[in-house]
Amino acid sequence: xxxxxxxxxxxxxxxxxAWNELKGEKLQALGLKGDVARGEExxxxxxxxxxxxxxxxxxxxxxxxxxxxxxxxxxxxxxxxSGNRRNPTMEPFAEEHVxxxxxxxxxxxxxxxxxxxxNLGKGPxxxxxxGKELYARDCASCHGDKGQGNAGKFFxxxxxxxxxxxxxxARFIRDGSRGNANPDMARVIKSYGDDDIEAVADYISRLAxx
Amino acid sequence: MLxxxxxxxxLAGDTEKARNIVTEVCSACxxxxxxxxxxNFPKLxxxxxxxxxxxxxxxxxxxxxxxxxxxxxAKLDPDDFKALGEYFGAQKPTSGQVLDQKAAAIGMKLYxxxxxxxxxxxxxxxxxxxxxxxxxxxxxxxxxxxxxxxQMYNFRNDVRNYGAARLMRxxxxxxxxxxxxxxxxxxxxx
Numbered sequence: 001x002x003x004x005x006x007x008x009x010x011x012x013x014x015x016x017x018a019w020n021e022l023k024g025e026k027l028q029a030l031g032l033k034g035d036v037a038r039g040e041e042x043x044x045x046x047x048x049x050x051x052x053x054x055x056x057x058x059x060x061x062x063x064x065x066x067x068x069x070x071x072x073x074x075x076x077x078x079x080x081x082s083g084n085r086r087n088p089t090m091e092p093f094a095e096e097h098v099x100x101x102x103x104x105x106x107x108x109x110x111x112x113x114x115x116x117x118x119n120l121g122k123g124p125x126x127x128x129x130x131g132k133e134l135y136a137r138d139c140a141s142c143h144g145d146k147g148q149g150n151a152g153k154f155f156x157x158x159x160x161x162x163x164x165x166x167x168x169x170a171r172f173i174r175d176g177s178r179g180n181a182n183p184d185m186a187r188v189i190k191s192y193g194d195d196d197i198e199a200v201a202d203y204i205s206r207l208a209x210x
Numbered sequence: 211m212l213x214x215x216x217x218x219x220x221l222a223g224d225t226e227k228a229r230n231i232v233t234e235v236c237s238a239c240x241x242x243x244x245x246x247x248x249x250n251f252p253k254l255x256x257x258x259x260x261x262x263x264x265x266x267x268x269x270x271x272x273x274x275x276x277x278x279x280x281x282x283x284a285k286l287d288p289d290d291f292k293a294l295g296e297y298f299g300a301q302k303p304t305s306g307q308v309l310d311q312k313a314a315a316i317g318m319k320l321y322x323x324x325x326x327x328x329x330x331x332x333x334x335x336x337x338x339x340x341x342x343x344x345x346x347x348x349x350x351x352x353x354x355x356x357x358x359x360x361q362m363y364n365f366r367n368d369v370r371n372y373g374a375a376r377l378m379r380x381x382x383x384x385x386x387x388x389x390x391x392x393x394x395x396x397x398x399x400x
Contacts, residue, residue, distance in 0.1 A: 045335075048331025049335070051335075061329075093377050
């Protein structure tokens with residue numbers, strides 16, 4: 001893998017933008033102090049899909065957001081709103097007429113503090129050894145040995161995420177359709193077959209969140 | 211005015227004044243107790259006061275338009291909005307009668323769960339499971355089906371598209387005409 005400073009700033013997937021360029025509203029939201037109580041109120045807009053307690057759903061349509069790093073949440077919400085991450089399902093619900101920049105920071109603070117629910121969607125459990133091997137080789141250096149992610153580097157907490165959501169997003173990232181994929185990750189999983197993606201997603205979905 | 215400045219509940223004098231305004235201006239359409247009996251005029255009873263104030267302000271500013279409400283709101287004194295909101299918010303809301311049980315059952319499922327495959331959020335996420343709403347989202351429980359359907363088309367057709375209402379445009383577009391009717395049927399009976 002190339003060192004971070006040498007990575008291509010504008011991959012085909014990132015729509016000409018460097019991955020997670022800290023500017024504009026993203027930078028502004030990251031600098032705001034999020035308020036948990038206000039975030040709970042503003043999250044009502046989100047819970048019609050992400051469910052009360054931000055559990056997401058086993059179907060993989062909506063990720064679990066409870067316990068996610070606030071920095072990651074701000075990054076993703078502002079990217080979806082700017083179109084940098086392509087998500088036509090969510091974008092209309094995250095536009096500036098619906099949520100203020102402060103509310104994005106509030107929602108992120110609320111979600112980060114939420115307890116992570118147990119028993120989320122898991123895979124078939126048939127290739128866990130392969131999944132463990134791939135995770136240790138390709139994923140752990142960024143997402144952490146326990147899937148805890150890295151708030152400062154905007155790497156999401158992935159442990160215990162819904163299996164089907166992990167599969168869907170990994171495919172988007174591999175196939176270049178997510179929009180704001182980290183180019184390092186896109187490169188690492190470029191050679192993955194669907195079975196590799198499912199094996200590692202199954203392994204991750206069973207990691208106990210911190 | 212003092213109640214408005216302090217942000218506390220309306221004073222007794224304001225309540226009396228609000229009652230007089232309701233008698234003279236609002237009651238012909240919305241009913242004295244806010245439970246309109248005319249299907250195209252919404253029930254206001256039990257709505258959150260802040261929501262009512264916001265809508266009145268939108269009628270005045272023109273961000274929400276209505277051939278009927280725009281001129282009426284323009285004649286009201288904005289200092290009275292808070293007391294009016296509290297008056298209607300304190301009224302006991304009534305339920306309507308479900309006429310099509312099958313549609314109501316379909317509507318209940320959509321209202322409570324949405325439809326994940328098509329990206330339809332559950333309505334309950336914002337409007338709450340019992341349809342009581344909040345300061346930001348209107349009460350829907352017991353509302354006239356005709357009014358609900360009309361508003362869904364207003365959202366879909368960009369007639370009502372200010373602020374958070376813009377997210378309703380998307381919801382309305384993701385529902386079929388029959389589904390809009392079904393959700394309205396369910397809500398009428400809540």
